[in-house]
Amino acid sequence: AQSVAQPEDQVNVAEGNPLTVKCTYSVSGNPYLFWYVQYPNRGLQFLLKYITGDNLVKGSYGFEAEFNKSQTSFHLKKPSALVSDSALYFCAVSSYNTDKLIFGTGTRLQVFP
Amino acid sequence: NAGVTQTPKFRVLKTGQSMTLLCAQDMNHEYMYWYRQDPGMGLRLIHYSVGEGTTAKGEVPDGYNVSRLKKQNFLLGLESAAPSQTSVYFCASKVTGANVLTFGAGSRLTVL
Numbered sequence: 001a002q003s004v005a006q007p008e009d010q011v012n013v014a015e016g017n018p019l020t021v022k023c024t025y026s027v028s029g030n031p032y033l034f035w036y037v038q039y040p041n042r043g044l045q046f047l048l049k050y051i052t053g054d055n056l057v058k059g060s061y062g063f064e065a066e067f068n069k070s071q072t073s074f075h076l077k078k079p080s081a082l083v084s085d086s087a088l089y090f091c092a093v094s095s096y097n098t099d100k101l102i103f104g105t106g107t108r109l110q111v112f113p
Numbered sequence: 114n115a116g117v118t119q120t121p122k123f124r125v126l127k128t129g130q131s132m133t134l135l136c137a138q139d140m141n142h143e144y145m146y147w148y149r150q151d152p153g154m155g156l157r158l159i160h161y162s163v164g165e166g167t168t169a170k171g172e173v174p175d176g177y178n179v180s181r182l183k184k185q186n187f188l189l190g191l192e193s194a195a196p197s198q199t200s201v202y203f204c205a206s207k208v209t210g211a212n213v214l215t216f217g218a219g220s221r222l223t224v225l
Contacts, residue, residue, distance in 0.1 A: 032212050034212070036214075036216075041218075041219075042219075043117075043217050043218045043219055044203070049212060049213065051212060090156065094212065099144060099161065099163050100158055100161065100171065101158075101212075102172070103148070103156040103157075104155050105153060105155035106155045106156075
Protein backbone atom coordinates (compact mmCIF):
# COMPACT_ATOMS: atom_id res chain seq x y z
CA ALA A 1 0.00 0.00 0.00
CA GLN A 2 1.07 3.54 -0.69
CA SER A 3 1.55 6.08 2.08
CA VAL A 4 3.05 9.50 2.59
CA ALA A 5 4.24 11.13 5.80
CA GLN A 6 4.72 14.83 6.34
CA PRO A 7 6.13 15.00 9.85
CA GLU A 8 5.69 18.75 10.37
CA ASP A 9 2.28 20.34 10.71
CA GLN A 10 3.81 23.79 10.32
CA VAL A 11 7.12 25.26 9.21
CA ASN A 12 8.03 28.83 10.07
CA VAL A 13 10.78 30.68 8.24
CA ALA A 14 11.89 34.27 7.86
CA GLU A 15 11.69 35.88 4.45
CA GLY A 16 14.95 35.48 2.56
CA ASN A 17 15.98 32.36 4.45
CA PRO A 18 16.04 28.90 2.87
CA LEU A 19 13.10 26.61 3.53
CA THR A 20 12.61 22.86 3.65
CA VAL A 21 9.34 20.97 3.89
CA LYS A 22 9.83 17.28 4.62
CA CYS A 23 8.17 14.27 3.02
CA THR A 24 8.79 10.54 3.27
CA TYR A 25 6.93 7.86 1.37
CA SER A 26 6.21 4.17 1.14
CA VAL A 27 5.23 2.45 -2.11
CA SER A 28 5.84 -0.86 -3.83
CA GLY A 29 7.89 -0.40 -6.94
CA ASN A 30 9.36 2.81 -8.24
CA PRO A 31 7.64 5.89 -6.84
CA TYR A 32 6.09 8.79 -8.66
CA LEU A 33 6.35 11.76 -6.30
CA PHE A 34 4.62 15.11 -6.34
CA TRP A 35 4.31 18.38 -4.50
CA TYR A 36 1.16 20.47 -4.62
CA VAL A 37 0.39 23.83 -3.02
CA GLN A 38 -2.94 25.11 -1.73
CA TYR A 39 -3.67 28.77 -1.16
CA PRO A 40 -6.61 29.76 1.08
CA ASN A 41 -10.02 28.78 -0.29
CA ARG A 42 -8.50 27.38 -3.48
CA GLY A 43 -7.93 23.98 -5.01
CA LEU A 44 -4.52 22.35 -5.14
CA GLN A 45 -1.96 23.49 -7.70
CA PHE A 46 0.83 21.32 -9.06
CA LEU A 47 4.38 22.43 -8.14
CA LEU A 48 6.72 19.69 -9.31
CA LYS A 49 7.14 15.95 -9.78
CA TYR A 50 9.71 13.19 -9.85
CA ILE A 51 9.09 10.25 -12.14
CA THR A 52 12.57 9.20 -13.21
CA GLY A 53 15.97 10.69 -13.99
CA ASP A 54 17.82 13.41 -12.09
CA ASN A 55 17.19 13.22 -8.36
CA LEU A 56 16.91 17.01 -8.12
CA VAL A 57 13.80 18.33 -9.79
CA LYS A 58 12.89 21.97 -10.29
CA GLY A 59 9.37 23.30 -10.33
CA SER A 60 7.26 26.41 -10.27
CA TYR A 61 7.98 29.58 -8.26
CA GLY A 62 11.62 28.65 -7.60
CA PHE A 63 10.84 25.47 -5.68
CA GLU A 64 12.87 22.29 -6.04
CA ALA A 65 12.81 18.85 -4.47
CA GLU A 66 15.35 16.11 -4.00
CA PHE A 67 14.48 12.45 -4.39
CA ASN A 68 16.45 10.22 -2.03
CA LYS A 69 15.73 6.56 -2.65
CA SER A 70 17.72 5.20 0.29
CA GLN A 71 15.92 7.47 2.75
CA THR A 72 12.59 7.23 0.87
CA SER A 73 12.31 10.99 1.04
CA PHE A 74 11.26 13.79 -1.28
CA HIS A 75 11.84 17.05 0.59
CA LEU A 76 10.70 20.36 -0.89
CA LYS A 77 13.19 23.21 -0.82
CA LYS A 78 13.61 26.82 -1.82
CA PRO A 79 16.81 28.84 -1.41
CA SER A 80 15.12 32.10 -0.43
CA ALA A 81 11.59 32.19 0.98
CA LEU A 82 9.01 34.85 0.11
CA VAL A 83 6.05 35.94 2.20
CA SER A 84 3.88 34.98 -0.77
CA ASP A 85 5.08 31.36 -0.39
CA SER A 86 2.93 31.05 2.74
CA ALA A 87 0.44 28.29 1.99
CA LEU A 88 -0.40 24.65 2.64
CA TYR A 89 1.91 22.17 0.93
CA PHE A 90 1.05 18.56 0.13
CA CYS A 91 3.33 15.73 -0.84
CA ALA A 92 1.79 12.87 -2.83
CA VAL A 93 2.87 9.47 -4.14
CA SER A 94 1.79 7.13 -6.88
CA SER A 95 3.48 4.41 -8.94
CA TYR A 96 3.35 2.88 -12.38
CA ASN A 97 0.98 0.09 -11.34
CA THR A 98 -1.72 2.16 -9.69
CA ASP A 99 -4.20 4.81 -10.77
CA LYS A 100 -4.39 6.32 -7.28
CA LEU A 101 -2.54 9.37 -6.00
CA ILE A 102 -2.19 9.34 -2.21
CA PHE A 103 -1.58 12.57 -0.34
CA GLY A 104 0.13 13.39 2.93
CA THR A 105 -1.53 15.36 5.69
CA GLY A 106 -0.05 18.66 4.55
CA THR A 107 2.42 21.15 6.01
CA ARG A 108 1.54 24.76 6.56
CA LEU A 109 4.39 27.04 5.56
CA GLN A 110 4.44 30.45 7.22
CA VAL A 111 7.00 32.95 5.95
CA PHE A 112 7.45 35.98 8.19
CA PRO A 113 8.60 39.38 6.88
CA ASN B 114 -11.35 26.47 -20.85
CA ALA B 115 -13.02 26.23 -17.45
CA GLY B 116 -10.90 23.23 -16.37
CA VAL B 117 -12.56 21.40 -13.48
CA THR B 118 -15.81 22.89 -12.18
CA GLN B 119 -17.52 21.77 -8.99
CA THR B 120 -21.10 22.54 -8.02
CA PRO B 121 -22.34 23.56 -5.56
CA LYS B 122 -19.55 25.48 -3.84
CA PHE B 123 -21.32 25.48 -0.49
CA ARG B 124 -24.11 23.37 0.97
CA VAL B 125 -25.64 22.82 4.39
CA LEU B 126 -27.52 19.60 5.01
CA LYS B 127 -29.37 18.08 7.90
CA THR B 128 -28.47 14.60 9.08
CA GLY B 129 -30.18 12.01 6.93
CA GLN B 130 -30.66 14.21 3.89
CA SER B 131 -29.23 13.26 0.53
CA MET B 132 -27.36 15.29 -2.03
CA THR B 133 -25.14 15.07 -5.08
CA LEU B 134 -21.96 16.95 -5.85
CA LEU B 135 -21.22 17.46 -9.51
CA CYS B 136 -17.77 17.61 -11.05
CA ALA B 137 -17.45 18.64 -14.68
CA GLN B 138 -14.26 18.83 -16.74
CA ASP B 139 -13.87 20.14 -20.26
CA MET B 140 -10.36 18.80 -20.93
CA ASN B 141 -11.39 15.37 -22.23
CA HIS B 142 -9.64 13.70 -19.30
CA GLU B 143 -10.19 9.98 -18.80
CA TYR B 144 -9.43 9.84 -15.09
CA MET B 145 -11.47 11.62 -12.42
CA TYR B 146 -11.18 11.58 -8.64
CA TRP B 147 -13.08 12.68 -5.54
CA TYR B 148 -11.12 13.61 -2.42
CA ARG B 149 -12.19 14.98 0.92
CA GLN B 150 -10.03 17.38 2.93
CA ASP B 151 -10.20 17.51 6.70
CA PRO B 152 -7.95 19.36 9.18
CA GLY B 153 -4.99 17.22 10.18
CA MET B 154 -6.01 14.47 7.75
CA GLY B 155 -4.90 15.96 4.46
CA LEU B 156 -6.66 14.78 1.32
CA ARG B 157 -8.18 11.32 1.34
CA LEU B 158 -9.35 9.57 -1.79
CA ILE B 159 -13.05 8.64 -1.73
CA HIS B 160 -13.71 7.16 -5.19
CA TYR B 161 -12.20 7.47 -8.61
CA SER B 162 -12.90 6.60 -12.23
CA VAL B 163 -10.56 5.56 -15.02
CA GLY B 164 -13.08 6.15 -17.78
CA GLU B 165 -16.72 6.58 -18.69
CA GLY B 166 -18.86 3.93 -17.03
CA THR B 167 -16.17 2.87 -14.55
CA THR B 168 -15.73 3.60 -10.85
CA ALA B 169 -13.46 2.29 -8.10
CA LYS B 170 -13.13 2.69 -4.35
CA GLY B 171 -10.46 4.82 -2.74
CA GLU B 172 -9.31 5.06 0.88
CA VAL B 173 -12.60 6.22 2.45
CA PRO B 174 -15.53 5.13 0.24
CA ASP B 175 -18.11 4.29 2.93
CA GLY B 176 -21.21 6.48 2.89
CA TYR B 177 -20.61 7.71 -0.65
CA ASN B 178 -21.63 6.58 -4.11
CA VAL B 179 -20.38 7.78 -7.47
CA SER B 180 -21.36 7.61 -11.11
CA ARG B 181 -19.57 8.39 -14.36
CA LEU B 182 -22.28 8.18 -17.01
CA LYS B 183 -20.59 10.77 -19.20
CA LYS B 184 -16.87 11.20 -19.66
CA GLN B 185 -16.92 14.84 -18.63
CA ASN B 186 -18.95 14.38 -15.43
CA PHE B 187 -18.24 12.59 -12.16
CA LEU B 188 -20.99 12.69 -9.54
CA LEU B 189 -20.50 12.11 -5.82
CA GLY B 190 -23.62 11.18 -3.88
CA LEU B 191 -24.45 11.08 -0.21
CA GLU B 192 -27.56 8.98 0.34
CA SER B 193 -27.96 9.74 4.05
CA ALA B 194 -25.67 12.50 5.22
CA ALA B 195 -23.92 12.28 8.58
CA PRO B 196 -22.06 14.96 10.56
CA SER B 197 -18.84 13.00 9.94
CA GLN B 198 -19.21 13.89 6.27
CA THR B 199 -18.77 17.58 7.00
CA SER B 200 -15.73 18.39 4.90
CA VAL B 201 -14.36 20.16 1.87
CA TYR B 202 -14.64 17.98 -1.21
CA PHE B 203 -12.28 18.27 -4.15
CA CYS B 204 -12.63 16.82 -7.59
CA ALA B 205 -9.61 16.27 -9.83
CA SER B 206 -8.92 14.87 -13.28
CA LYS B 207 -6.05 13.79 -15.52
CA VAL B 208 -5.37 12.26 -18.90
CA THR B 209 -4.22 8.69 -19.38
CA GLY B 210 -0.45 8.40 -19.07
CA ALA B 211 -0.06 11.77 -17.40
CA ASN B 212 0.62 12.01 -13.74
CA VAL B 213 -0.47 15.52 -12.83
CA LEU B 214 -3.96 16.15 -11.48
CA THR B 215 -6.00 19.24 -12.22
CA PHE B 216 -8.16 20.20 -9.25
CA GLY B 217 -11.45 21.99 -8.91
CA ALA B 218 -11.93 24.82 -6.42
CA GLY B 219 -13.71 22.64 -3.86
CA SER B 220 -17.17 22.20 -2.38
CA ARG B 221 -17.70 22.90 1.30
CA LEU B 222 -20.35 20.66 2.84
CA THR B 223 -21.70 21.04 6.35
CA VAL B 224 -23.95 18.39 7.86
CA LEU B 225 -25.85 19.47 10.96
